[in-house]
Amino acid sequence: MSENSDTNYVKIWAILLVLLIISYLGPMLEIQIVTLLTAFGIAAVKAYMVAKHFMHVNHVPRFIPYLMITCLVFMLLFVAGTAPDVYRDSGDNWVKPAAQWQYMPPQAADHGEPAHH
């Protein structure tokens, strides 16, 4: 059977559907590692299968996959560069005011005094 026959494409589609069902059923076991593997591991496998068999990335000039990977790496670098801002509330010579902000009800109102003197 040729790689590009209709039957082969339908077979790939059927495998994708089976993987989809597994990614749906996996989290029902309520085991975190199984959820991660069935959800994101299978997503990566499905994406690879679509790219290989439907987009035919194996048959394009070599620079195309390199171009895609370069974009992906630069994007990940930018995400990694902003990660400290998300995960940390303070660092050397910087603080994240929004993370330290807490709602304080006006004290003066409790004593019946005006807020401003």
Place this chain on the structure above:
Amino acid sequence: MRPIATTRSTSGMPTGLLAVWWVVASEIVIFGGLLGSYVMYRLSHDAWAGEAANTNTEIGLFNTFVLLTSSLFAVLAHKAAEAGDGKKAARLLYYTIGGAVTFVCVKAFEWNMEISHGYTITANTFWSFYYTAAGIHALHVIAGAIIMAIVARDAAKNAELHRVELIGIYWHFVDIVWIFLFPLLYIAK
């Protein structure tokens, strides 16, 4: 006479094909940045798991099935175009458009349900991400369907058959984006 940009092939591949791959490369940065930000915030905000529990997994599952099936039609259309069968390619592209329409209608139903329960784009950061990511993706689905209709119209006349492959590559990429959005927004709870 055809414009020279559509006929030259200095990169070892047709210019149109190169252009589509450039589009895909730029989309990797757009969607990758969005999904990367989502993952960062999701890992640092435990409360997001509770918010994600309010998304409807079965609807997400159905829409994934629809997009995977539409991708099958797109690749079969490409094969038919390569064989010079424009009519069959056009018919398969119309099936793909049917998948796009189904996807958007289901999405509209889903969003209507969520908004009516108070989960709006301004409810909190999780829902802002949810509507932004799914919304940008849905816009790509709509744009793809419109372009596909134009390509299918020409393909039915056996004209510009090479475009069937180009719109197919774009469509498969839109499918891949959803493949990652599905576990992020519907499965990881």
